[in-house]
Amino acid sequence: MMIKEKIQQAAKALSECGLDCWITFTRETEINGDPILPFLVPGPLTWHSAFIITPDGRARAIVGRYDRATVEETGAYDEVYDFVTSFREPFLDCIRAIQPASIALNYSEGSEICDGLTHGMFLTLQGLLGELGMADRMVSAERIVSALRERKSAGELASMRKAIRQAQEIFQLVQAQIVPGRTEREIAAFMQAEVHRRGLTFAWHPDTCPSVFTGPDTAEAHYSPTDRAVEPGHLVTMDFGVRVDGYCSDLQRTFYVARPGETALPEAVQHGFDTLRRAIEAAKAVLKPGAKGLDADTAARQTLLTHGYEEYPFGLGHQVGRFAHDGTALLGPAWAKYAGKPFKPLEAGMVFTIEPRLSVPGHGIVSIEEMVLITDSGAEWLSDPQVELPVLAGTR
Amino acid sequence: MMIKEKIQQAAKALSECGLDCWITFTRETEINGDPILPFLVPGPLTWHSAFIITPDGRARAIVGRYDRATVEETGAYDEVYDFVTSFREPFLDCIRAIQPASIALNYSEGSEICDGLTHGMFLTLQGLLGELGMADRMVSAERIVSALRERKSAGELASMRKAIRQAQEIFQLVQAQIVPGRTEREIAAFMQAEVHRRGLTFAWHPDTCPSVFTGPDTAEAHYSPTDRAVEPGHLVTMDFGVRVDGYCSDLQRTFYVARPGETALPEAVQHGFDTLRRAIEAAKAVLKPGAKGLDADTAARQTLLTHGYEEYPFGLGHQVGRFAHDGTALLGPAWAKYAGKPFKPLEAGMVFTIEPRLSVPGHGIVSIEEMVLITDSGAEWLSDPQVELPVLAGTR
Incomplete structure (x- = not known):
């Protein structure tokens, strides 16, 4: 069929x-x-x-x-x-x-x-x-x-929505595991066990699905979970997706682990999170048929620079489909390695990630990845966007 | 390392x-x-x-x-x-x-x-x-x-020997499942469950690993198991392999299901089996460094023709490694699609399958696939060759 x-x-x-x-x-x-x-x-x-x-x-x-x-x-x-x-x-x-x-x-x-x-x-x-x-x-x-690959049918979108829902549920469950002393590897193992329990498969190579980074000075991306343990004051960020009926989700979520007595986010962390959310919204506002991915990347990248953060060393977002990285058009900067991808006009039916990232010194990385669908008039969320940075209990 | x-x-x-x-x-x-x-x-x-x-x-x-x-x-x-x-x-x-x-x-x-x-x-x-x-x-x-890919190290050979042993054990276990009424799909499911239970993975796509063919007039190869049921008088043949530490086995075994009162193989089945064994031995005798794969294929192919069987419509044997089909040199005929592969001189350290096949009208297919290692002076078995065609009980 x-x-x-x-x-x-x-x-x-x-x-x-x-x-x-x-x-x-x-x-x-x-x-x-x-x-x-x-x-x-x-x-x-x-x-x-x-x-x-x-x-x-x-x-x-x-x-x-x-x-x-x-x-x-x-x-x-x-x-x-x-x-x-x-x-x-x-x-x-x-x-x-x-x-x-x-x-x-x-x-x-x-x-x-x-x-x-x-x-x-x-x-x-x-x-x-x-x-x-x-x-x-x-x-x-x-x-x-x-x-x-890019013009997703109703059937393809239905599978992708299921894959997103499954990944979001697992992100919900894993929060109870993010406690001081727990290692990146242990947190990843919990999520992988949940994938198996649900009869799903991974959206990319299980060595880095999920990737888990806790605290400052981590490898940042494309690196397997390590024996580094969660500590109070850490930002914990995860990149994760599953495959349903051959179609992928690809999402990132970030959590904060409270220090003794802390009930709200430290100011620097809150500022980082708010800036990242603003960057995501700025990029999404650009998306519509005929727009260029370059402009969405620029909108997010400039938001970070304006608020005093370094720019992220990668493209803002890629398409998703049967592969976590799919399609040709890209939300990316005009870098040699991306060739014509950031200049390709967007079309209705394309599914993109939006995934900027910034560093909060002393705490770690804030990294959020959402998924959106280009519609006839703009873009709509496929994922339920992360609008809050949860403060998780820092004592066992 | x-x-x-x-x-x-x-x-x-x-x-x-x-x-x-x-x-x-x-x-x-x-x-x-x-x-x-x-x-x-x-x-x-x-x-x-x-x-x-x-x-x-x-x-x-x-x-x-x-x-x-x-x-x-x-x-x-x-x-x-x-x-x-x-x-x-x-x-x-x-x-x-x-x-x-x-x-x-x-x-x-x-x-x-x-x-x-x-x-x-x-x-x-x-x-x-x-x-x-x-x-x-x-x-x-x-x-x-x-x-x-072709010059296998001691470490690579050790992994392949393990993969062969595991597949052979599963071929041993599955014989009790080959009874009248059992379908190809059920027999395959038993073998796949055994692969999972042992923490192994499949040597090729699980749609056809194993493939199982029971009785006459089946698809013969590269086709998923069906709901066709085993009957008395059927030859049942299976193509199967597992992967251990990244290295594959690839073996075929054939069994006979007795008709009421039958305790030995029907003459035509025995003749088919004996001829196939002869073809395998004839091919193996040719194998040594410097020989051509074409000559091994010809030895087996001629054995079948001499004894009144049709020639098999594929190459006699391929190399095995990280893929079930690996390497360049091939034990095959001089057909256009095989290009130079059958002419490439064999080298010590290569691992080949030998897998001729013939049809016994009214009963099905006799197909055996062994694995051999080219040594400095000839070839040695890596698999334990199937030297008998078991007569399985035809009543439940």
Whole structure:
């Protein structure tokens, strides 16, 4: 069902882009899987396989004999060809029948999610298309693949809402574990056990899902939980997400652990939290179809600078989907490594994180990550935004 | 430890091949992971990252700021550079310092396991090396990557032996489940529960690990277990493997379910089993360093043809390692899709499956898959070969 829906979406995107056909070309997908594959086929493929979609909505598949039944049973392909000894002949026959003037392939310098074709497989295609005099017709399918991943259907959004709710519930439960003496590793283990208990999977590699950072001078990001223990006066921040029906959530929450006698946040912590909330709201206010991610990043980044904080050394927010980091358009600064991503116009149906971060000396990091959906007129929360920084009891 | 060992192995392979440096170039590895990465780094990477190894044994890494600590802690890299906004400058500095005359990259038309570089990332490297006038120095790293994956160390072999033992134990246990009325799906579920109970993971996608085929006219391979039930007179065959410490086993076993009053195998089944055993032994006898995989495939294939069976529509055996299908050299026929794999000379330390298959009309499939290690003088069993076809009780 989802495969059929995505194939129709691809046909529409091909028409919009004036492209004649889109080929996903892959082999031994457990070794080098194109990230687009879950949208095209329900399981792994072994021999050379091609999925060819044209703007008229027709979908053709060429797969090894033993993958034929699996592909046919999707009901999404109008024609399925198989082979035993050589992929070449059915592929050439198929392309000869289509006679495409342009052939979109899954490669992109600027967007990793659209870059699933390996260079070896590109060379193979170049050779095969060369036999037909079509080697100069290959172009990047970045716009097609982006459209498929970024324009979330109602079904995709429903799965993402479930994944967000599950992660939020676990953030609620873990607060009782955040007490002096408890280590980052122990807190992470509690959350992971909760994921298993609920029959969920992690939104990214379990080494850092969740990541947990307590107090000042931590690694800050992308680092596994350590044996560092929570102490009174610590900010404790966590980055966490789960996967439901293949779709991810990706959220960050921050808590404060009271020092003896403390009932409210220290002024510096409160100021940090308020500033971060302001940065998030400023970014969200920018979001709408046609806006650029760069402008949302700038809005948040400037809010931090204006209030005397350093800017965060990363982009403000990424899209979320089947991967925690998904899609092409990015809420990010104009840095070389982000290429064209921050300049790509936003569209309704995109789901972004907003995740600025700042440091409060002596206490730690305030880091909050929310998720929003771009709508026809602006953006709406998918997560329940963290509007308070809880003061957790600092005595056992 | 393993990373350091593999880097030294790579340096040696570079010397053997007369190559000046080997670059693994990747980004967002949870989306497009190069299959070589577990040999180079312990966890996922987010921003553009390069691992550069030279024949003198020096290893340099260039990674995003948040991945620096993880890479440094391996102790395997002599220099680790990090960046926030742009990969370009540290990379160009590093290559300028090395001045390589040849630059090996992870792409290959003929070997998927050596084809981890995406085409988009190839274009990025081409652009960067072009700035140094070195774009014409890029060559395939197929020989380097193959050497790393194929020349198994004592530690790697120890893990594989454990993975084989575990799978064999589960094949032993499952025999009591193979009774008339039991479905393929139920038999698979029993084996999967056993994998979970032992804290193991699957050697390939759990949709087909195990695959289970009972009786005649089944899908034969790469197909999920169905609701088809075991009946007296059925051959039941299973393809299964587990992963221990990251290394796989991959084995097939076949059983016969007696008809009322039957105490021995029907003659046709016995003849099929004996022929298949002969084919396996004939192939094994060919294996030694310097031999070609093609010759082992031919030995088994001819054995089947000579005894009146159809040839199997796939290669006789593949290498096994961190993936169930690993390495470049293959025991296979000279078919277009296998490219140069069946012609690559075998080396000591390679681990292969031997897995011919034949059909016994009215009963089903006889399919056995063993695992062997190429030694200095020949080949030795890693699995305990199936030398009997058990006759299981056909009444409940």
